[in-house]
Every structure is written in structure tokens, then in C-alpha cells.
Amino acid sequence: MVATKLNVMLVEDDEFTRSTIKAALENQGLKIVYDTALVKDGIEFAKKNRPDIAVLDYNLGRGPNGIDLANQLRKIQPSIGIVLLTAFLNPSELDAKIALLPPGSRYLVKHSVSNIKVLVNEIVESSKFKA
Amino acid sequence: MRSIFPPVKSKPTFNLDFSLAYVGIFLLSFSILGTELTKLYPQNRSEIIQIRIIHTIFLIAILFLTQLILKAIKLKKSGYLGLAIIGICLSIASLFFRVYLMNVFGLISNFELQSYFFEQLPISLVQAFFWIPVVIILGAQRNKIFAAFKEYEKRLIISARRSIRQSNTFDQLKKQVDKDFRDELELHTHQLLGSLTYSDDKEKSLSEKNEIIQRYLKYNNLREFSSALNKKSESLTGYSKFNQDMHSLSLISKQFNILYNYVARKSPIPAWVYTLLTFVLILPNYVHFFTAKEILLSLPPYLVIHLIALKINNVLTGGGKYAVLQANLLTILIGFMPFLETEFARLLIDNSKSRMPWEIIALFYPLGYFVYIRFIQIIQPAAISAIELDEIYASPALTQAISKIVKDEFRQSMAHQWATYIHGKILTRLAATSLKLEQAVANNDPKNFQIGLDNLKQILENPTREFEYNRLDLSNEIASRLVPWEGLISINLKIDPELEAIANERVKDLGEAIEEIISNSVRHGGSQNILIDITSLNHPDIHVRIEDDAINPLPSAPARIGLGTKILNLVSDGRWSIARGDAKTTVNLTMSILD
Numbered sequence: 001m002v003a004t005k006l007n008v009m010l011v012e013d014d015e016f017t018r019s020t021i022k023a024a025l026e027n028q029g030l031k032i033v034y035d036t037a038l039v040k041d042g043i044e045f046a047k048k049n050r051p052d053i054a055v056l057d058y059n060l061g062r063g064p065n066g067i068d069l070a071n072q073l074r075k076i077q078p079s080i081g082i083v084l085l086t087a088f089l090n091p092s093e094l095d096a097k098i099a100l101l102p103p104g105s106r107y108l109v110k111h112s113v114s115n116i117k118v119l120v121n122e123i124v125e126s127s128k129f130k131a
Numbered sequence: 132m133r134s135i136f137p138p139v140k141s142k143p144t145f146n147l148d149f150s151l152a153y154v155g156i157f158l159l160s161f162s163i164l165g166t167e168l169t170k171l172y173p174q175n176r177s178e179i180i181q182i183r184i185i186h187t188i189f190l191i192a193i194l195f196l197t198q199l200i201l202k203a204i205k206l207k208k209s210g211y212l213g214l215a216i217i218g219i220c221l222s223i224a225s226l227f228f229r230v231y232l233m234n235v236f237g238l239i240s241n242f243e244l245q246s247y248f249f250e251q252l253p254i255s256l257v258q259a260f261f262w263i264p265v266v267i268i269l270g271a272q273r274n275k276i277f278a279a280f281k282e283y284e285k286r287l288i289i290s291a292r293r294s295i296r297q298s299n300t301f302d303q304l305k306k307q308v309d310k311d312f313r314d315e316l317e318l319h320t321h322q323l324l325g326s327l328t329y330s331d332d333k334e335k336s337l338s339e340k341n342e343i344i345q346r347y348l349k350y351n352n353l354r355e356f357s358s359a360l361n362k363k364s365e366s367l368t369g370y371s372k373f374n375q376d377m378h379s380l381s382l383i384s385k386q387f388n389i390l391y392n393y394v395a396r397k398s399p400i401p402a403w404v405y406t407l408l409t410f411v412l413i414l415p416n417y418v419h420f421f422t423a424k425e426i427l428l429s430l431p432p433y434l435v436i437h438l439i440a441l442k443i444n445n446v447l448t449g450g451g452k453y454a455v456l457q458a459n460l461l462t463i464l465i466g467f468m469p470f471l472e473t474e475f476a477r478l479l480i481d482n483s484k485s486r487m488p489w490e491i492i493a494l495f496y497p498l499g500y501f502v503y504i505r506f507i508q509i510i511q512p513a514a515i516s517a518i519e520l521d522e523i524y525a526s527p528a529l530t531q532a533i534s535k536i537v538k539d540e541f542r543q544s545m546a547h548q549w550a551t552y553i554h555g556k557i558l559t560r561l562a563a564t565s566l567k568l569e570q571a572v573a574n575n576d577p578k579n580f581q582i583g584l585d586n587l588k589q590i591l592e593n594p595t596r597e598f599e600y601n602r603l604d605l606s607n608e609i610a611s612r613l614v615p616w617e618g619l620i621s622i623n624l625k626i627d628p629e630l631e632a633i634a635n636e637r638v639k640d641l642g643e644a645i646e647e648i649i650s651n652s653v654r655h656g657g658s659q660n661i662l663i664d665i666t667s668l669n670h671p672d673i674h675v676r677i678e679d680d681a682i683n684p685l686p687s688a689p690a691r692i693g694l695g696t697k698i699l700n701l702v703s704d705g706r707w708s709i710a711r712g713d714a715k716t717t718v719n720l721t722m723s724i725l726d
Binding site for chain 2: 021044063068086
């Protein structure tokens with residue numbers, strides 16, 4: 001699928017990080033249809049607008065994390081592609097938790113996002129998931 | 132509080148508990164086997180072993196049958212006479228069968244049947260009137276003691292946890308742990324900040340500056356630090372280390388010693404128990420080895436034993452620092468009396484038949500006697516009373532062990548909070564800055580490059596700024612923990628109006644406990660609906676009840692202790708539990724809201 005045709009929603013609790021990722025993805029021609037810091041708003045948006053991809057931060061502050069949200073989004077929209085961003089040094093540190101991610105989800109260490117093409121690639125890959 | 136050895140005139144009733152009787156059968160069988168193999172029938176080892184096995188099985192069978200009969204006739208309690216009747220039935224049946232087996236295996240002839248029966252009869256009568264009633268009484272008492280001790284153990288740990296948590300040393304530890312984490316974080320961020328100055332060269336191009344900065348953003352100690360914190364916070368421990376229970380034989384034994392010392396002083400066992408116990412333990416030897424003359428000669432020492440026992444009683448009731456030690460030494464002296472007596476008797480009568488192996492009479496017998504007496508002492512009803520009234524203090528070893536656990540739980544909990552903060556705030560922003568700088572270079576945009584760099588410096592200069600906690604009242608603290616879950620699950624919250632305005636450090640602890648329970652309930656249980664009910668209890672305690680509709684309920688006793696369990700233990704001083712029923716999982720937690 002061509003990346004530019006994908007409707008992407010972004011949930012990240014840190015405003016600076018969210019705006020930076022959003023700008024970088026838009027710079028690559030992706031359509032960020034919605035961005036928010038709040039789980040509740042992300043769920044509401046997904047219910048109404050059915051985005052193709054959700055880029056989610058793992059650590060969303062107090063309350064649910066990115067994996068909790070990913071599972072909920074899959075219930076709402078079974079075909080949604082999920083990309084989980086984590087600040088952990090090594091995703092293996094999240095092994096036990098990653099097992100709880102919905103099938104076909106991708107995860108990425110945030111630091112590698114400095115090369116935005118890596119994230120774009122993950123977004124495209126996640127869009128190939130079939131419910 | 133009455134003794135389990137009541138005055139003769141009183142007619143107490145006892146629960147019919149046979150649990151110790153099975154243990155008694157095995158001990159008895161081993162004891163008889165030892166005597167028969169070594170002294171009575173050393174040439175017929177094979178027959179003796181077979182007889183003992185068959186006889187033991189028979190005893191277990193008739194004991195079980197007796198229990199069934201008593202159950203069928205719904206007899207649950209009995210006076211001493213009833214116990215003795217049960218004892219007679221069991222011991223006489225046992226004797227008949229034993230005589231029969233000895234005859235069948237050829238160890239006694241038909242002519243010897245009668246004499247063998249009457250020789251063994253006194254032992255059977257002692258079993259009937261003493262041992263069997265005693266093991267039944269002790270069995271019932273033991274259950275009460277263990278049940279009370281288990282409850283007491285929990286209360287003891289709770290109170291030890293609470294006093295440690297409220298102590299000055301713990302307060303200092305909290306400040307120290309917080310300072311250590313802050314200092315280390317600042318050390319790493321300031322190091323990184325210092326490294327960034329290498330890029331402060333106006334001669335360098337945007338791309339060159341970026342290259343230097345990216346290198347430091349990628350390779351710095353912050354990631355290792357946060358990973359180490361994360362690892363520390365998630366390290367699991369087995370359930371062998373006590374959290375709500377002692378789970379340590381050494382600690383339990385130390386606590387039992389304190390209990391023993393207390394009960395021995397408060398309710399010492401009567402002198403006649405020492406004398407009678409000596410007699411019944413020695414009786415089989417009288418039957419098997421002693422002549423009538425020797426038995427008569429051995430009787431006067433019982434007077435000495437009784438006098439020592441009276442002295443023990445006086446010492447214990449009189450009190451004093453070394454009362455228990457003196458009583459223990461005198462008890463051991465009584466235990467050695469048969470040995471001393473035998474050695475003395477050898478001077479008068481040299482009868483090699485009556486000479487018991489020295490290792491039995493000089494070692495196992497005194498030791499066994501001492502243990503028996505301690506056991507009898509500890510199962511006095513006074514022990515239950517002391518336990519129930521929390522009159523027994525925690526041993527220093529227990530306090531020390533709990534102190535270590537509480538401190539470790541706190542360190543782990545703090546490590547988790549700092550790891551989450553560093554991942555969620557610091558590392559995330561470093562990564563975002565890295566991306567922003569790359570983008571600025573790609574777009575040849577010095578303005579945005581500088582914005583990214585300034586943002587980065589701001590974070591690194593004061594990395595702990597956002598970690599600070601704003602104290603909220605209870606109502607707002609709980610709301611702040613629940614709001615993020617909106618949309619994901621439905622939460623019904625009830626708070627006692629009296630509690631809503633409370634604002635202190637413990638309110639934050641309550642918030643953390645609730646967040647931990649909710650996240651577990653959602654992640655592992657798949658809950659959709661949660662009810663939280665916070666009510667006042669006896670001041671300063673509150674009770675939190677959290678009910679969910681979890682599909683995969685959590686086990687009430689987790690196999691491993693994870694961070695969640697530790698947080699709940701720390702917050703509630705171990706006063707929490709999980710129960711499953713009617714398609715609901717309920718977590719009950721009690722905590723002190725005011726310290």
C-alpha cells in the first residue's frame with residue numbers, strides 16, 4: 001500500500017514528542033488524521049473514523065499503556081494496523097508485555113525513529129495486517 | 132485460663148481429634164520395632180519387621196474405623212472417661228492382634244499366649260488410659276493453637292510492617308533512596324549536557340553539529356540507568372520469602388520460643404505431669420526388662436522427680452530473668468534421672484538384662500522427654516489466649532527480616548516510578564529531539580534545529596522537574612488515577628464523604644494501590660466493569676473494596692511475588708486479599724490513611 005493513502009492516528013502523551021513525530025510523518029507525506037495525548041479521545045476517534053493505522057506510545061503516563069489501548073482499538077476495528085513506540089533500550093525488555101499486543105502489531109524503539117523512514121516502513125508493514 | 136490438665140474433680144470435655152493419633156501409631160511402631168529388633172528378638176528380624184508392618188496397618192485401619200463410627204453416631208466431644216473407653220477399645224484390639232501375629236509367625240508358642248498377653252497388658256492399659264486420650268486432647272489443642280498462631284502471625288507481621296513504615300529510619304531511607312535516584316539521574320543528564328557543548332562551534336555546519344549531538348544522544352548512560360532501574364523494579368521473588376506470612380522455619384521457631392517462654396511463666400504445667408510422663412515413658416522397660424525387685428528399687432526416685440518438678444513450678448511462677456532457663460535445665464535433669472538411676476542400680480544389682488542401651492537412656496530419652504514437656508507446655512490454652520490477645524511480641528529476628536522486606540519493597544517501588552519517568556519523559560524527549568534535529572538538518576532549518584536543541588538542554592538541566600508530585604486530596608487523587616481509564620473500562624466509584632478531603636502522603640499510596648489493582652484487573656483479568664468502594668474503618672484505617680468482572684481472575688496466592696504484590700503489601704502493611712465468587716473477583720485492602 002502507498003504510505004500516503006493511509007489514515008494514521010497518533011497517541012502520545014508528551015506534547016513535544018507528539019508534535020515532532022507528527023511533523024516528521026507529515027513531512028514524509030503521511031496523513032495524520034488525528035493526534036492526542038488521551039486514551040479516551042483516541043478510542044472515541046477510532047470508533048467514529050476507523051483510521052488505518054494507530055501509532056501509539058507504550059508509556060502513556062498514568063493509567064492504561066499503549067498495549068491496553070492497542071487491544072481496545074483492535075476490538076473496535078479488527079483490521080487496524082498497530083505500531084507501538086517504546087523508549088526502552090531494547091524491545092526485549094518488554095518481552096512479557098509484548099506478548100499481550102494484538103497479532104500483527106509492530107513495535108519500535110523510539111530512538112530509531114530519528115530516521116523517520118524506519119517508522120514509515122513500520123507503518124506500511126503494519127497496514128498489511130488482515131483481521 | 133484453664134490448663135489442659137484440669138483439677139481432678141472438674142469434668143471437662145474434649146474435641147475428638149485423631150490427627151495426632153496417626154503420628155502416635157508410627158512413633159509407637161518404631162519404638163516397639165527398635166526394642167524388639169535390638170533386645171527382644173534379635174534373631175528374628177524378618178518376622179519382626181513383617182509383624183510390625185501388618186500390625187501398623189491394622190492399627191491405622193481400626194483408628195480410621197473408629198473415626199467413621201464416631202462420625203456416624205455424631206459424637207464430636209467427650210470427657211476423659213469417654214477418651215479412655217475409646218483408648219481401651221483400640222489398645223485391647225491392638226493387643227489381641229499383636230498376640231495373634233506373634234503366634235502365627237512362630238515367635239510365641241500356644242502355651243505362651245496367655246503369659247505374653249498378661250505381660251503386655253499393663254503397656255496396653257497405659258496406652259488406653261494415658262497415651263490415646265492424651266494424643267486426642269493434644270490433637271484438638273494443636274489445631275486450635277495452629278489456627279490461632281496463623282492469625283497471630285499475620286497480625287504480628289502487619290504490626291511490625293506498620294511500625295517499620297512509621298519509623299524514623301524508614302523516613303530517612305525514603306529520603307535517601309529518592310536523593311540517590313535524583314543524584315544519579317542528574318549526574319547522567321549533566322554529563323550528556325556537558326557533552327553537547329562539543330557541538331557549540333559556530334564554524335561547524337548544521338549537519339556536523341547534528342552528527343556530534345546524535346552520537347551523544349545515542350550513546351549515553353541514561354538508557355543503561357533506566358534499564359537497570361526497570362530490571363530492579365521487575366525482579367521477581369519466590370513465595371518462599373514471607374510477605375503476609377513468615378514462611379521461614381527459623382523465624383517460626385524463634386517466635387514459638389517467645390510463645391513458650393511466655394506460656395511457661397504464665398501457666399506452668401503441674402508437677403504431677405512431669406512425674407507421670409516419666410513413669411509412662413519408662414513403663415515398657417519395666418515390663419520387658421526389669422525384675423519386681425528392680426521395679427521396687429526404681430520407685431523412690433519418682434519422689435525426687437516430683438520434687439524437682441515442684442521446684443520447676445515454683446521457679447516459673449516466681450518469675451525472674453532466668454526462670455525459663457532454670458526450668459529447662461531442671462527438666463533435662465528429670466530426663467536424665469532414669470540414666471542416673473540405672474547407673475546407681477548397677478552398683479547394687481548387676482543385671483545385664485535390665486541394662487538398656489546407653490544411647491537410648493542417656494541421649495534419646497532425655498531429649499525426647501524435654502521435647503514432650505515443651506510440646507505439652509506450648510499447647511496450654513494460655514498460649515491461645517496470649518496469641519489472641521496479642522500479648523506476644525515479635526522476635527528481633529522477625530522484626531529485622533520484615534524491616535528488610537519493607538525497605539526492599541520501597542526501593543523497588545521507587546525504582547519502578549523512576550524507571551517509568553525516565554522512559555516516559557526523558558528518553559522519549561531525547562528520541563523526539565533526535566528526530567527533530569534530523570528533520571531540521573534535512574530541511575536545512577537552523578531555527579527549528581535551535582528550538583530542538585534548546586528543548587533538549589532544558590530537559591537535561593533540570594531532569595527531575597516533572598517528577599515532582601502535587602499533593603491532592605483523596606477524592607482528586609483517586610479521580611486522577613481513574614480518568615485515564617475512561618473509554619477503556621467502566622468504573623463505578625464510591626467514597627465515604629468523610630474521607631474525600633483527606634490530603635497527605637498516604638493518599639498518594641492509596642492512589643498507587645488502586646492503579647495497580649485496576650491495571651492488573653484489566654491486563655490479566657480482562658475486566659470491563661470495576662466497582663471501587665472506599666469506606667472508613669476504625670480510625671485511622673480505611674477499607675478499599677475493588678470488585679471486577681474479570682474473565683481470568685488472579686490467583687488468591689500468586690506463585691511469584693511481583694512488583695504489584697509488593698506495592699500492595701507496602702501500602703497496606705500486608706492487609707489485602709483476593710477472593711473469587713459469583714463471577715466476580717474482589718480485592719479487599721485495609722490501610723492506615725493517617726500515619
